[in-house]
Amino acid sequence: MSTLTTTLPGQAPGPVERAAPTGPARVGPIEGLRHTATLSWRSLVQIKHNPMELLDFSVQPLMFLLLFTYVFGGAIAGSTGDYLTFALPGLMVQNTLFTTLNTGVGLNNDLTKGVFDRLRSLPIARSAPLAGRIVADMVKQTWAIAMMLGLGYILGFRVRTGPLDALAAFGLIILFALAISWASVLVGMLVSEPEKVMVFGFTLIFPLTFISNAFVQTSTMPGWLQAFVKINPVTALADATRGLLSSGPVATPVWHTLLWAAGIAAVFAPLAVNAFKRKV
Amino acid sequence: MLHTMTVTDTHGAPAIVAEGLVKKFGETTALAGIDLEVPAGTVFGLLGPNGAGKTTAVRVLATLLAADAGTALVGGYDVRHDSHRVRRIVGLTGQYASVDELLTGTENLVMIGRLLGLPRSEAKARARELLAEFNLADAAGRSAKTYSGGMRRRLDLAASLVGRPRVLFLDEPTTGLDPRSRNDMWEVVRNLVADGVTVLLTTQYLEEADLLADDIAVVDHGRIIAQGSPEELKKQTGAQTLAVRPADPADTALVETTVAEIVGASPTVAGNLVSVRVTDPAVLPAVVRRLDDAGVTVGEITLRSSSLDEVFLALTGHPATDESAPATVAQDGPADDDPAARIPAAARS
Structure with missing residues (x-):
């Protein structure tokens, strides 16, 4: 397609083979996957130059895990060991939901810094900038969950089910995060600066994760709050994760989670894709 | 003339043709009917103040924005209906350097090369070559956020050249640059034209259009109010x-x-x-x-x-x-x- 010869300044000008004038009118599916992979690589390699981000999605969840276990554990569950068993699945869920905000922040950054303009002027799949970002964020999410589980193990948490159940827990959390990501994408496309994604996220995701049974038993809360906790999808996901990792019901919370994920994605994915298409 | 031309387009067809381009943003009319014809291998200058519609025109021609009315062909392809083919032959350097600040110079260019379908080793070689050409070899391994304004601009331009475009859009390539960087940029443009690239540049500087462009269109309120060679324009104004x-x-x-x-x-x-x-x-x-x-x-x-x-x-x-x-x-x-x-x-x- 192109040769590696070029005319350096000062050299005699000569004909250089230019970009191919013909070719297919659109991007093939295999090519599109390759573009997505390249843009995922781009998001992941950014970590190398931005230690703050590493801190954000590695150290922060571990700190939360330690603080909740040792500061609140005794008070809430009588012993840190019992609390860890109850709260680790909830902490994994909470951390994952907060991290979905990064998808919106990253997209908004690309938008405001003009990186999208550059990408859009290239002959690549239109969906690749969005898909690449989401794939990279899911990789980071998986990493964070695995790390939390690893630290939990050191602190005494044990998976009492099988490896397949544990994998299913991972998959369920990531799937739910993917659904929530569409809301994050939508916000990222609509707000004028990256910081505003965080503001939006905190006003929505903070109450959503705390008014659930992620950290404490539903029965300890006042009745009116229990009503919300019981229908909160975070409760369903936390219960499903507990069931899949240690003990408790599995089928019902898993179904609830899947239904919620499908519902959230059905609402936000079209809105987000539409907003994305209008921006890019 | 300040530059030599090697027109490589074998068809002799114009590289860019636009007819009656109109674009409105709400109440604001950014383009009020623009007609352009840029012969292959030449430099065309769109001259006008901020808000004249220059950037909108470039965005329409580079397939980033759909016009409300009118048609445009770049390299013979319709920018609206054959946008993918247009993107295969154009390069765009915007008014604001749109490089990924968190990546190094090399990574930025390798990413573009990979997206354009170059194998990894070839993408790396091309990145090295362009970084050397744009005096960025020493900064190749540093993340772009540490670059000066002039260095970012050069990296941005290098990014738009990875795919060896036949048509290059430069949106105010020297705005905000110091005189030395501006001279470097002009030199780069002349070299590209010598290689047969067609360049459409926008500028607020009469001097720049005069020095670089074979043809100039003066834009005001989304309209072309004067067009011709620098000499013709000077006679007129x-x-x-x-x-x-x-x-x-x-x-x-x-x-x-x-x-x-x-x-x-x-x-x-x-x-x-x-x-x-x-x-x-x-x-x-x-x-x-x-x-x-x-x-x-x-x-x-x-x-x-x-x-x-x-x-x-x-x-x-x-x-x-x-x-x-x-x-x-x-x-x-x-x-x-x-x-x-x-x-x-x-x-x-």
């Missing part, structure tokens, strides 16, 4: 401004009539400064001689390039709409009131 200030303010009237007689146009007088637009630089020595003969001591006399504002005034009767639009940025004498710039400005022509 008065490319330069002659200003004379007598040492003795009492001589002002005499200077005014003398200048009017030689130039053949009525000058404007501000205080004791007499100024008029001229097309022929030979008037300068003539004015000096006549005033000397008349025994007038000249306090100062300058011949400088007209600013964009002056061109607009000549074309439209109103000044350029944007007040922040910089005045003349001359390669060799940017400040109008810098005494050191005066003699070279006169001698240059």
Whole structure:
């Protein structure tokens, strides 16, 4: 397609083979996957130059895990060991939901810094900038969950089910995060600066994760709050994760989670894709 | 001519053709019907103040924005219906350097190369080659957020050249650059044109369009208000401004009539400064001689390039709409009131 010869300044000008004038009118599916992979690589390699981000999605969840276990554990569950068993699945869920905000922040950054303009002027799949970002964020999410589980193990948490159940827990959390990501994408496309994604996220995701049974038993809360906790999808996901990792019901919370994920994605994915298409 | 041309387009067809492009943003009309034709292997300059519609025109031609009406072909492909094919042959460098700040120079270019389908080793080689060409080899491994403004601009331009585009859009490539970086950028553009690339550049600087472009279109409020070669445009607008200030303010009237007689146009007088637009630089020595003969001591006399504002005034009767639009940025004498710039400005022509 192109040769590696070029005319350096000062050299005699000569004909250089230019970009191919013909070719297919659109991007093939295999090519599109390759573009997505390249843009995922781009998001992941950014970590190398931005230690703050590493801190954000590695150290922060571990700190939360330690603080909740040792500061609140005794008070809430009588012993840190019992609390860890109850709260680790909830902490994994909470951390994952907060991290979905990064998808919106990253997209908004690309938008405001003009990186999208550059990408859009290239002959690549239109969906690749969005898909690449989401794939990279899911990789980071998986990493964070695995790390939390690893630290939990050191602190005494044990998976009492099988490896397949544990994998299913991972998959369920990531799937739910993917659904929530569409809301994050939508916000990222609509707000004028990256910081505003965080503001939006905190006003929505903070109450959503705390008014659930992620950290404490539903029965300890006042009745009116229990009503919300019981229908909160975070409760369903936390219960499903507990069931899949240690003990408790599995089928019902898993179904609830899947239904919620499908519902959230059905609402936000079209809105987000539409907003994305209008921006890019 | 300042550059040589090797037109590699075998068809001899124009590289860019636009007809009746209209784009509205709510109440604002950014493009009010733009027609363009850019022959392959040439440089076309869109000259105008901020908000004239230059960037919108570039975004439409580079497939980033759909026009409300009108058609445009780039490399023979419709920008709306065959946008993927257009993207395969164009490069775009925007007004703001759109590089990924968190990646290094090398990573930025490798990413583009990979997206364009180059194998990893080839993408790396191409990145190395471009970084060397743009004097960024030393900074290749540093993340782009540590780069200076000029370095970012160069990296951005390098990014748009990874795919060896046949048509290159440069949106205000030198706005905000220091004179040296500006000269470097001009050199790069000339080299690309020598390689056969078609360049469409937008600029607020008359001087830049004059130096680089084979054809210039002056844009105002989304319309092309004048078009032609730099020479034709200069004839139409008065490319330069002659200003004379007598040492003795009492001589002002005499200077005014003398200048009017030689130039053949009525000058404007501000205080004791007499100024008029001229097309022929030979008037300068003539004015000096006549005033000397008349025994007038000249306090100062300058011949400088007209600013964009002056061109607009000549074309439209109103000044350029944007007040922040910089005045003349001359390669060799940017400040109008810098005494050191005066003699070279006169001698240059």
